[in-house]
Amino acid sequence: MVGNVPLLKRRPSVARLLAGRGPTAVICGLGSACWDVAAAGDHDLNFYLWGAMGGASLMGLGLALAQPDRPVLVLTGDGEMLMGIGGLATIGVQRPRNLTIAVIDNQRYGETGMQHSHTASGVSLTKVAEGCGFRRTLPVATEADLDMLRAQIHGLDGPVFARIRVEASDDPRVLPTHDGVDLKNRFRRAAGVE
């Protein structure tokens, strides 16, 4: 609970965000973010990172620069974002309008036993993103906030940083393919570059 508002649940939040995604490409940081996106429905324009911790936001940046008219959404967890926190500064230099970084923040390392992350001690990724020059930063705590974020993903007026505060839950794993070559090739075909 934050005040009187119950915390968002991660699975329905991600599904709501991806509804009507159109041409949006989604890069998922390793761990629960991948299972959330897979649970919302597999898609050729989803790229699931099963490793490379800390790399999700930069992978989104490279893609956003290469395809400036396509909305690019990076969905990742607080732990993964913390490991690549310098990447927010690198994105702040490039400032691509089509890039959204959305951190699903449960304040935990879900894959290793739900240990607290730095955000549980009050570290604000949103303030870091603000300081790095993101054009829009959005705290997301309600379904209405999620709908606003979904509009911003498609608005091409970023870069957008959103911290989606969710309850700490242990949802059943929904595992997408972990064949990296297959993920890459199917993505490139769907993106029209192969």
Added chain:
Amino acid sequence: MQTEWPEQLFARLVDLNIRQVAYVPDAGHARLIDLCRGEESMTAVPLTTEEEGIALLAGAWLGGERGVMLMQSSGVGNCVNMLSLATTCRFPLLMLVTQRGEWAEFNPWQIPMGQNSGAAIEMMGGLVYRVDDAADLCDTVDGAGNLIFNGSRSAAVLISQRMIGRKVW
């Protein structure tokens, strides 16, 4: 030739259709970085640490663009786990590495990583080409670039410290 290699190398990168240039500022690459920053067809992306570049260039490839990373040997160690992204998914990855910690090095702190940059790349599944003579540089980069973009591999070209010249302290 000694002082012209950055211009010649830049021309080869243009020929290779390189569109994203990831780099951490580096004295050896300074001229090449300036040329890339001034080139309209390229986006130059300064990084806070080299491992960002591995992920950046993977994303670029997903979007249909070729990239290159310009870095110093000390940065190779920063990349080790992230190189699993390139190796596992067979993303093309071209790294041009200026060597420290070898010929006439003044700073002993550069030696451990500089002496092991090639081994670290190979350990993670990348190919390593070493250049000691500026006359060989462009052909080596061109050959490595054609191999990695056609063959979906990662490769580093190590540019020797002797070729770049002594750092004046």
